[in-house]
Amino acid sequence: MDDTLYGTRxxxxxxxxxxxxxYGPLFDRQFNLGRLLRWFLHGYLLPWNALYAGAAVILxxxxxxxxxxxxxxxxxxxxxxxxxxxAIVLAWYGLFHWWLYRRKAQDARFKYNARWxxxxxxxxxxxxxxxxxxxxxxxxxxxxxxxxxxxxWLFANGHVHMLQWSRHPVWIVxxxxxxxxxxxxxxxxxxxxxxxxxxxxxxxxxxHRNTNPGPWSGLSMHPIEHIAYYSAxxxxxxxxxxxxxxxxxxxxxxxxxxxxHSGFExxxxxxxxxxxxxxxxxxxxxxxxxxxYADGAIPFDRWFGSFHDGSPEAxxxxxxxxxxxxxxxxx
Ligand SMILES: [Zn+2]
Ligand SMILES: [Zn+2]
Numbered sequence: 001m002d003d004t005l006y007g008t009r010x011x012x013x014x015x016x017x018x019x020x021x022x023y024g025p026l027f028d029r030q031f032n033l034g035r036l037l038r039w040f041l042h043g044y045l046l047p048w049n050a051l052y053a054g055a056a057v058i059l060x061x062x063x064x065x066x067x068x069x070x071x072x073x074x075x076x077x078x079x080x081x082x083x084x085x086x087a088i089v090l091a092w093y094g095l096f097h098w099w100l101y102r103r104k105a106q107d108a109r110f111k112y113n114a115r116w117x118x119x120x121x122x123x124x125x126x127x128x129x130x131x132x133x134x135x136x137x138x139x140x141x142x143x144x145x146x147x148x149x150x151x152x153w154l155f156a157n158g159h160v161h162m163l164q165w166s167r168h169p170v171w172i173v174x175x176x177x178x179x180x181x182x183x184x185x186x187x188x189x190x191x192x193x194x195x196x197x198x199x200x201x202x203x204x205x206x207x208h209r210n211t212n213p214g215p216w217s218g219l220s221m222h223p224i225e226h227i228a229y230y231s232a233x234x235x236x237x238x239x240x241x242x243x244x245x246x247x248x249x250x251x252x253x254x255x256x257x258x259x260x261h262s263g264f265e266x267x268x269x270x271x272x273x274x275x276x277x278x279x280x281x282x283x284x285x286x287x288x289x290x291x292x293y294a295d296g297a298i299p300f301d302r303w304f305g306s307f308h309d310g311s312p313e314a315x316x317x318x319x320x321x322x323x324x325x326x327x328x329x330x331x
Pocket of ligand 2: 285
């Protein structure tokens with residue numbers, strides 16, 4: 001595909017789409033049912049959230065140990081879940097990295113930053129990708145698995161009120177639909193918290209080493225950030241739900257950072273078909289740090305004055321905001 005039809009690349013190699021980063025119409029002042037329904041289907045559900053929900057249903061149905069097994073902690077099922085989760089991460093993260101960054105299937109078309117991840121002493125093990133893989137596998141996967149183990153144990157022992165499909169089908173579907181929104185709320189506030197100076201320096205700076213992120217950057221976090229990030233799933237320890245909800249939450253937390261950090265506006269699927277990654281908001285966060293703490297449908301950044309939609313006007317506003325606080329801004 002011809003990416004010059006969709007955006008422009010500067011002499012420095014930065015590709016900016018003609019479209020602006022946005023939040024979708026959920027909180028638009030002017031209510032437009034048609035626009036809302038179109039966005040709900042193609043934007044909120046399709047393609048990504050429906051894919052994650054489908055993956056969660058399959059994982060729950062075919063790969064999750066029974067409640068009889070998870071009622072007591074035992075090495076066997078815990079090791080199995082760890083291995084299963086490791087395999088999922090290797091397959092999902094590896095697929096994007098291999099296709100876009102190793103095979104370079106679409107070269108730098110639709111890539112925001114024309115540079116490729118670097119070998120540099122700045123990174124642990126001398127490369128951005130190796131550092132990213134390390135934190136994802138050594139910290140991200142075990143912490144995801146720990147949350148899953150506790151969740152399954154709580155459900156199996158009746159410590160959480162479990163909704164039954166036969167009696168609460170509407171609630172079960174409704175909660176499934178609300179999970180991505182809950183994730184946004186949780187992500188925004190955790191993210192604001194870890195941008196406070198002390199936590200930023202000690203914890204979140206590791207994730208922000210990725211100024212030019214790639215798929216493996218998504219879950220490249222300090223263990224404390226992983227614990228905070230995955231704690232979104234702990235809501236299902238309190239609110240009556242079904243294990244499928246917790247699994248969807250965890251799968252979403254694990255899989256969504258991949259397109260979100262892919263570094264590409266679109267992934268080409270053929271001569272004239274492509275899938276939107278929806279990662280412009282978060283790409284700008286990695287580039288400028290002090291903008292776009294949220295991502296998705298709820299316009300937190302617009303409400304709290306930190307939104308950058310990619311336009312020169314938003315950039316000037318950001319610089320003015322930072323200058324007022326004596327913080328230097330990137331160009
Ligand atoms: Zn990020
Ligand atoms: Zn951040």
